[in-house]
Amino acid sequence: MTTTTDDLRLAADFPPATYDDWRKLVDSVLKGARFEKLVGKTYDGLEIEPIYPRAKGASPIPGRAAATPWQVMQRIDHPDPGKANTQALHDLENGTSGLELEFAGGPGARGFGIADATPETLKRVFDGILFDAGIAIAVNPVLGRENAGVNLAGFIEAKGVDPAKVDIRFNYQALSTMAVRGSTAVAWPEMEKPFAKMIGELMSRGFKGPFVLADGRPVHDAGGSEAQELAFALALAVAYLRALEAGGTALDPARSAVSFRLSADADQFLTMAKFRSIRQLWARVEQACGLAPKPVFVAAETAWRMLTQRDAYVNMLRATMATFAAGLGGANAITVLPYTLALGLPDAFARRVARNTQLVLLQESNLDKVSDPAAGSGGIEALTRQLCEAAWSLFQEIEKAGGAFAGLEQGLIQGKVAATRKLREANIAKRKDILTGASEFPNLHEASATVEDVKPVVPVPLSEAIQFDALSAMRLAAPFEALRDRSDEILKAKGERPRVFLANLGTAADFTARATFARSFFETGGIETIDFPPTPSPLPFGESPTPAEGQPL
DSSP states (O other): OOOOOOOOOOGGGSOOOOHHHHHHHHHHHHTTOOGGGGOEEOTTOOEEOSOOOOOTTOOOOSOSOTTOOOEEEEEEOOSSHHHHHHHHHHHHHTTOOEEEEOBTTSTTOTTOOBSOOOHHHHHHHTTTOOTTSSOEEEOOOOTTOTHHHHHHHHHHHHTTOOGGGOEEEOOBOHHHHHHHHTEESSOHHHHHHHHHHHHHHHHHTTOOOOOEEEEOHHHHHTTOOHHHHHHHHHHHHHHHHHHHHHTTOOHHHHHHTEEEEEEEOSOHHHHHHHHHHHHHHHHHHHHHTTOOOOOOOEEEEEOSTTOOSTTTTHHHHHHHHHHHHHHHTTOSEEEOOOTTTTTSSOOHHHHHHHHHHHHHHHHTSOTTSSSSTTTTOHHHHHHHHHHHHHHHHHHHHHHHTTSHHHHHHTTHHHHHHHHHHHHHHHHHHTTSSOOBTTTBSOOTTOOOOOOOSOOOOOOOOOOOSEEOOOOOOOOTTHHHHHHHHHHHHHHHHHSSOOEEEEOOBSOHHHHHHHHHHHHHHHHTTTOEEEEOOOBSSOOOTTOOOOOOTTOOO
């Protein structure tokens, strides 16, 4: 019997390269310029070095086990319960492993969502769905519809299904909803007791949970930084933990009732580091409670703020990168926002693309095969450490203010997010931060993507006895889209857009780079560029260029 090996040892054929060796090569390219010019900074002020040595002594962060696929979640957000059921059944038949119920007015509803959470509505939404068939369900109740989880639990029990065999995340997120609305009828301290009682009853009925969700998305949606999102999510988790303990739930089952959700955006390395960081931060809280840390459930959703209405197909690429990063960062479940969501309620094709983005990365790229593949990477480990330090410092500041609700009521959290948002908007306006298809390389003649003919849902008004600044969601591309909308209005009224003439002098090699820059600059604002044939040499004084065929002067 013979044995073979596929072990290919290419590294042995080359001399070892140290950090100093790489640094010398970089310095030789800089030609006297300072190395620090290559050091980037995040919106938290964290430094990103151009090169890193291998992180010594690093070990994988306990999270999603190796060879365990993350849950492929799909939003169920059609306002009509019957059509929401059609969405759910079609998704489950085509590869989705979990359903994410969105209710109108929730932090992640994005203008749509199921209108109510009555038993009759839930019965229609879940018609034909087998709860004990390994399907993951995330409920996402909101203020005014806190009964969603309880009603669904009753529906499951009425069908004779063992609650222990149901994979359901109840995702109670009262504080996140308050943050997005900027108001609440009742202060959180007054809600803690009934909140803890409701969770305790669900636990006693045999459901495994998790039951509460520390949702960092409102900060990310509002333009906040990675550390701000982490600190906010951590403060929410601690607030829920305190409420459960005060309500009579022991710390060990109380911490198991908590899960997290973070936004994943197209910044690959920061997203990976952020998802690794939340586990380390929560482990520190567990240790402070006298508990031995254990893996916590962390869900991801691709970022709302990076979606564009213009050239919406580029959103597919952004979502792919975000999914890739969240998956490698150890997310237990991922929801991909369909690429047309910023335009309206996505149709079947957009939902299919969202679903298949995950399936391809899982089944063809095998991203789930290694647990914490970033462990030991100098760059990722450094970012993870810096994020943990920055987030923990901000978390302590929120705690000193009295916790998550007090931080919202006093405007502490909103103030820090607003400062980051202002800087982010300035960088977008100056095109320092690029959005392909919106602030760079626009397409004035694009065909608009299609969406369902469904009007956005107006949430049911709630009492606003207590008010504070809301964490209002933003989209980075919105200012440029407003310029494009104005251009479309002029086109409709006058038959043509505003135009600018590009005088391309010399050969194509002489002007192409500058012409491309100029074209992109003007067309991001909806101003159409008129190109003329290359002119080998400057024209004599007083002579006008000849326009290309079909082009007006």
